[in-house]
Amino acid sequence: MKRDEHLDASRTGAPSNGVVSGEIIDRLTGPYADTLRRHKAEGFDATKHLAEIRAEATAWPT
């Protein structure tokens, strides 16, 4: 399996190119969904950091 396929968020429909829109946060169902929605309502925007984390993750061993 290629690395890009690991990073494809098939469950949420998020694209694998590192772009996650705020709308996707509204559809999350995992353990941090409520916190992320609360932070989104407070005006935080994590999408820039997510792209950075995804770039870092390519070096993380599995």
Added chain:
Amino acid sequence: VSRRYRRDFLLDSGGVSALARDTDLLDGYMLTLEVDFEGSIQIPNFVMAEVCTGDPRHDTIVDRLINDIRSPVGAYAQLSDAASNRAGVLRTEARRAAPSREISGIDALLVAVAEERSHNGAVTILTGDPGDIRLLVERTRRTNIAVQHVS
């Protein structure tokens, strides 16, 4: 079948400080756990010995972080008896490998918890000071523990 694999994030005191100060960075890690991995963000309970100060100006943002990362598995990673013993071995081996370095017991405990956790999935340690953590991780010979500097 999910194509996501398990990865847990463990924080040392520098990781706690970084994520407590930068909510966007915390959100980024929570978001990657929602869309890229299965797992959790946790603070090993003994790390709090280096974090809590009793000063509300500092501890309030730490309390907020702990509340934010609270998930079904809890905000704290618990230390097992086996990991506490293993930490002593890892610390001794790290000191032999680098006699000039003062390896902290807390760092050794953290890496022992990560080693234990790595048998069930990959682990990323989020740390403000990756040098000693990397030295300890190398002693585990585990290939699925990453060390990520956060600041």
